Amino acid sequence: xxxxxxxxxxxxxxxSLALPGLAQxxxxxxxxxLRPTDRVTGAPDADLLIIEYASFACPHCASFQTDVWPMIDxxxxxxxxxxxxxxxxxxxxxxxxxxxxxxxxxxxEDRYFHAVDxxxxxxxxxxxxxxxxxxxxxxxNRIAAATGGSAEGLLACLQDPAANERVNAYAIAAxxxxxxxxxxxxxxxxxxxxxxxxxxxxxxxxxxxxxTIFLHxxxxxxxxxxxxxxxxxxxxxxRIILHFLDVTDSAx
Numbered sequence: 001x002x003x004x005x006x007x008x009x010x011x012x013x014x015x016s017l018a019l020p021g022l023a024q025x026x027x028x029x030x031x032x033x034l035r036p037t038d039r040v041t042g043a044p045d046a047d048l049l050i051i052e053y054a055s056f057a058c059p060h061c062a063s064f065q066t067d068v069w070p071m072i073d074x075x076x077x078x079x080x081x082x083x084x085x086x087x088x089x090x091x092x093x094x095x096x097x098x099x100x101x102x103x104x105x106x107x108x109e110d111r112y113f114h115a116v117d118x119x120x121x122x123x124x125x126x127x128x129x130x131x132x133x134x135x136x137x138x139x140x141n142r143i144a145a146a147t148g149g150s151a152e153g154l155l156a157c158l159q160d161p162a163a164n165e166r167v168n169a170y171a172i173a174a175x176x177x178x179x180x181x182x183x184x185x186x187x188x189x190x191x192x193x194x195x196x197x198x199x200x201x202x203x204x205x206x207x208x209x210x211x212t213i214f215l216h217x218x219x220x221x222x223x224x225x226x227x228x229x230x231x232x233x234x235x236x237x238x239r240i241i242l243h244f245l246d247v248t249d250s251a252x
Contacts, residue, residue: 026218031177032189034085037166039112041073042083047248048241049083051186053174055091056100056119058182064232065120071234076241086116089182090171096126098167099158103140105166106157107149115147183232187244190217194230214240 032051034040050072054061076082088101104115122139129136141151157163178191185192195215212230214221221228223243228236 027178027186027191028176031179031191032186037170038085038087039109040083040085041113042077043080044083046080046083048081048187048245049085050241051085051087053087053089053177053179053182053184053186055089055097055182056104056123057091057093057097058089059123060232061183062120062123064183065117068232068234068237069117072237072241075238081245082241086113087174088167088170089174089179090167091182093130096130098164099136099140101167101170102157102160102163103144103149103154105163106154107144107147111147115143118143118146187216187240188247192216192221192240194232197227 032049034049034051038051054065072082072084077084088097088104090097090101100119104112104119107115122143126136126139129139137155141154144150144154181193193215194212197211197213197220214228214230214236221240221243223239228240
């Protein structure tokens with residue numbers, strides 16, 4: 001655990017930068033365009049691109065990866081309808097989020113999304129092992145081995161200053177992009193996030209705001225004239241993706 005514990009100081013500043021204290025942050029220009037550092041799955045000629053900001057220390061992200069991502073992959077990515085990219089974010093606890101980022105980039109590139117699956121599947125085990133004072137590094141070594149890496153290679157990556165700098169760079173980039181929480185998504189160039197009805201008009205007091213809904217570009221997402229309840233589940237995301245595929249087809 002000592003190697004991971006030593007990452008706390010390195011990542012502390014960047015973690016504080018990753019979550020701007022804005023009720024509804026504005027998405028920066030260019031945030032919805034693919035970058036050289038983005039890992040992408042799906043057909044290159046797919047009509048729709050979805051970019052997810054996720055943290056390996058975020059329980060909601062783990063639930064999304066376990067409960068929703070398999071449907072998205074099966075119905076939309078593998079069928080060639082969408083391209084999907086995950087941009088890692090640094091959230092608390094930074095040593096867990098940072099170690100996940102480093103591991104995911106330390107194994108063969110073609111195993112990246114497999115590593116993401118395993119990191120989220122093992123998230124609860126990682127947290128429990130850390131709480132119990134156990135050998136968290138052993139859990140990461142197991143994930144690395146299952147995705148084509150090794151314990152020796154992972155240790156070298158964790159101790160590599162360049163890898164640590166990349167983690168900080170991801171955190172700063174997410175803050176500059178206007179991302180304040182995970183998971184968040186960019187679809188059709190605008191931010192899709194869960195908020196409260198009324199938030200888009202400047203009503204940031206949640207006690208006064210309406211129910212939790214999806215916001216797109218800072219406005220309530222309307223499908224067939226109705227708002228979409230802010231639930232991270234299969235039905236909601238199937239409905240959202242089909243909506244944006246229809247929008248994309250109509251624009252062509």
